[in-house]
Amino acid sequence: MERQIHIEPVTRIEGHGKITVFLDSAGDVRDAQFHVTELRGFEQFCVGRTMWEMPGLTARICGICPVSHILASAKACDAILAVRIPETAQLLRRLMNLAQLVQSHALSFFYLSAPDFLLGWDCDPATRNVVGLIAARPDLARKGIRLRAFGQEAIDRLGGKRIHPAWAVPGGVNQALSQEDRAWMTERLPEARTTIQETLALFKSAFGDTKERDVLGDYPSLYMGLVRQDGAWEHYEGVLRIVDAKGRVVREHNPAQYAEIIQEASEPWTYLKFPYYQPMGYPEGMYRVGPLGRINACDRFDTPLAQAELEEFRAQSGGRSGRVFDYHYARLIEILAAIEEMAELLADDRITSPAIRAEAGVNAREGVGVHEAPRGTLIHHYWVDQNGIIEKLNLIVSTGHNNLAMNRAIREIAKIYIKKGKVSEGILNRIEGGIRAYDPCLSCSVHAVGRMPLRVEIVNAQGEVEATLSRD
Amino acid sequence: MERVTIKIDGRGIATSPGRTILDAAEENGIRIPTLCHLKGLTDVGACRVCIVDVRGQFVTACTTNVAEGMEILTDTEAVRAHRRMIVELLFAEGNHVCSFCVSSGGCELQDLACEVGMQSVRIPYAFPRNRVDASHPRFLIDRDRCVVCGRCVRACGEIEGARTWDFAERGSAVRVITDLDVDWGQAETCTGCGKCVDVCPTGALVLKGASNAEMRKKPDVVAHLAERRSHG
Numbered sequence: 090m091e092r093q094i095h096i097e098p099v100t101r102i103e104g105h106g107k108i109t110v111f112l113d114s115a116g117d118v119r120d121a122q123f124h125v126t127e128l129r130g131f132e133q134f135c136v137g138r139t140m141w142e143m144p145g146l147t148a149r150i151c152g153i154c155p156v157s158h159i160l161a162s163a164k165a166c167d168a169i170l171a172v173r174i175p176e177t178a179q180l181l182r183r184l185m186n187l188a189q190l191v192q193s194h195a196l197s198f199f200y201l202s203a204p205d206f207l208l209g210w211d212c213d214p215a216t217r218n219v220v221g222l223i224a225a226r227p228d229l230a231r232k233g234i235r236l237r238a239f240g241q242e243a244i245d246r247l248g249g250k251r252i253h254p255a256w257a258v259p260g261g262v263n264q265a266l267s268q269e270d271r272a273w274m275t276e277r278l279p280e281a282r283t284t285i286q287e288t289l290a291l292f293k294s295a296f297g298d299t300k301e302r303d304v305l306g307d308y309p310s311l312y313m314g315l316v317r318q319d320g321a322w323e324h325y326e327g328v329l330r331i332v333d334a335k336g337r338v339v340r341e342h343n344p345a346q347y348a349e350i351i352q353e354a355s356e357p358w359t360y361l362k363f364p365y366y367q368p369m370g371y372p373e374g375m376y377r378v379g380p381l382g383r384i385n386a387c388d389r390f391d392t393p394l395a396q397a398e399l400e401e402f403r404a405q406s407g408g409r410s411g412r413v414f415d416y417h418y419a420r421l422i423e424i425l426a427a428i429e430e431m432a433e434l435l436a437d438d439r440i441t442s443p444a445i446r447a448e449a450g451v452n453a454r455e456g457v458g459v460h461e462a463p464r465g466t467l468i469h470h471y472w473v474d475q476n477g478i479i480e481k482l483n484l485i486v487s488t489g490h491n492n493l494a495m496n497r498a499i500r501e502i503a504k505i506y507i508k509k510g511k512v513s514e515g516i517l518n519r520i521e522g523g524i525r526a527y528d529p530c531l532s533c534s535v536h537a538v539g540r541m542p543l544r545v546e547i548v549n550a551q552g553e554v555e556a557t558l559s560r561d
Numbered sequence: 562m563e564r565v566t567i568k569i570d571g572r573g574i575a576t577s578p579g580r581t582i583l584d585a586a587e588e589n590g591i592r593i594p595t596l597c598h599l600k601g602l603t604d605v606g607a608c609r610v611c612i613v614d615v616r617g618q619f620v621t622a623c624t625t626n627v628a629e630g631m632e633i634l635t636d637t638e639a640v641r642a643h644r645r646m647i648v649e650l651l652f653a654e655g656n657h658v659c660s661f662c663v664s665s666g667g668c669e670l671q672d673l674a675c676e677v678g679m680q681s682v683r684i685p686y687a688f689p690r691n692r693v694d695a696s697h698p699r700f701l702i703d704r705d706r707c708v709v710c711g712r713c714v715r716a717c718g719e720i721e722g723a724r725t726w727d728f729a730e731r732g733s734a735v736r737v738i739t740d741l742d743v744d745w746g747q748a749e750t751c752t753g754c755g756k757c758v759d760v761c762p763t764g765a766l767v768l769k770g771a772s773n774a775e776m777r778k779k780p781d782v783v784a785h786l787a788e789r790r791s792h793g
Contacts, residue, residue: 137692139701141771142662142663142772144772145772146773255775258773450770476746477695477769
């Protein structure tokens with residue numbers, strides 16, 4: 090008899106989702122689905138608003154990564170104004186994107202995921218959270234919290250607000266960086282760098298044996314991310330590169346023409362669409378974005394410390410890694426790269442110039458803004474009328490790109506832990522951990538601290554609940 | 562000089578006849594919240610925010626003249642409750658979303674909501690469907706954020722003398738229009754002076770190109786102009 094297992098809600102991710110595992114008549118895993126059960130409707134209610142409001146409006150999509158939406162939106166609007174923004178505005182936007190990457194990655198690693206593997210997958214859920222981490226590893230937890238706080242404070246000092254700073258505007262940014270704030274960031278970078286280097290060392294000592302990192306599945310896919318013209322890691326501009334599981338370049342494309350290579354499929358059981366690489370079709374065109382996607386897509390880092398880490402990572406993985414768990418590893422390497430680039434930007438005297446905004450009217454009827462959010466490539470695409478009123482928009486958010494891959498991840502993990510109808514202890518944690526590795530951002534809500542009830546239902550083909558497993 | 566004696570909140574005040582309750586209160590440092598009132602423009606009592614209690618009757622302070630022996634209460638529990646309800650109705654009638662509004666932080670309606678202690682809107686929102694008119698080269702009107710206070714209509718007619726702005730429709734359907742309800746960019750009478758934008762208390766009339774929370778108005782400009790012209 091076919092059975093279904095539900096995990097609802099999935100905890101310690103940004104938003105609300107649930108998981109269903111389908112078993113075949115032999116009791117083995119037939120399929121698994123990750124459902125996003127929220128509907129937001131931004132692509133509808135932004136229509137009719139002005140393009141100048143779009144950075145502030147679309148920022149409200151998320152309270153974790155509002156900076157990403159503000160930057161992608163401002164870039165799409167730059168394209169509509171058809172201006173080249175002042176170089177200082179460009180440098181400042183890069184700086185804020187890096188600060189965002191540091192705080193978001195630190196949140197994902199220290200608050201949401203580290204409790205799983207530093208405290209143990211099977212330890213008591215009541216303590217398997219950031220509070221438990223503080224109790225067990227106070228020094229590490231304190232450093233992680235300070236690292237995130239540094240990123241948040243840097244965003245605040247740049248944009249005047251930690252969350253939803255409406256600072257990037259069409260044509261540039263609306264507030265220059267003061268010498269005082271520049272000095273504040275510069276002074277705190279060494280501590281941030283030390284923290285991430287220590288965390289990387291700890292991570293490698295705990296998971297140096299790559300077998301340990303197979304726990305969340307290992308499967309090949311395409312990887313996508315922005316790279317510089319010369320193939321180096323990039324987060325704000327450049328070309329959109331897709332590589333295969335071996336790291337061979339499949340395609341390099343102008344990001345503004347993303348629609349030529351990426352299409353979106355819909356499924357009736359989730360509100361989250363499924364983007365795929367169009368030439369390979371659906372669902373074979375599955376690709377992954379985010380930290381692992383980016384470090385697999387690039388040839389190298391342009392900063393020395395991150396490059397050394399990348400070389401070590403690749404030597405250990407035999408090239409590109411398909412391990413879901415390695416998202417955490419990649420996240421740490423990216424924090425290091427971000428801190429290195431922040432130091433370079435802050436050392437550049439152009440960073441405090443007051444020339445930060447280009448003024449222009451509506452010079453194009455369509456604009457695309459693409460950049461790398463912490464969770465992966467973020468695309469804002471607007472169409473406007475001659476007065477700058479939004480007629481249509483398309484948003485492809487980072488979590489969406491990984492939708493196929495997240496579904497694949499939970500299927501792989503379910504296959505390891507469910508055999509012949511027997512559900513092993515700890516499967517719930519691993520499946521959730523598999524989703525959590527991608528750090529999906531399903532909405533603005535955070536469940537970083539606290540516990541929500543987790544329930545597994547085994548449902549037969551007639552829809553009757555055969556058994557219920559619960560943490561409570 | 563003729564004087565009248567009144568009481569505001571129990572305080573004896575001597576003022577000139579022909580003054581409004583609002584004038585008398587302001588002269589004596591007594592705060593009464595307002596919205597449609599703007600120094601330099603004719604008062605019309607459109608928004609009702611300045612209501613006060615005159616011996617059990619609620620009247621608008623901006624359009625009611627003082628009279629000998631008048632006893633006025635500006636801050637009773639009932640006055641505060643009515644005032645808060647009036648502000649809630651203004652919010653419920655439009656689509657006022659501060660989080661992405663260009664005027665956030667510089668909006669008189671937002672300040673008013675804070676001043677009257679509005680914590681939430683108890684009335685169902687009307688969610689009207691309005692169209693943003695961005696056809697003017699420099700300005701735009703977002704009727705979602707218009708409270709129909711009529712300051713733009715008065716500034717345009719009384720100070721600039723262009724009479725581009727006027728009202729159309731009645732009751733809850735009333736809205737401000739340019740010329741004979743053409744898009745602003747096609748309004749031939751508009752001089753492009755921008756006084757309507759400066760006097761608008763919300764994010765309804767704004768400079769084109771202003772982004773989230775960037776819009777700051779200069780409503781005092783009409784008082785200066787009116788003053789100088791009166792000496793003309």
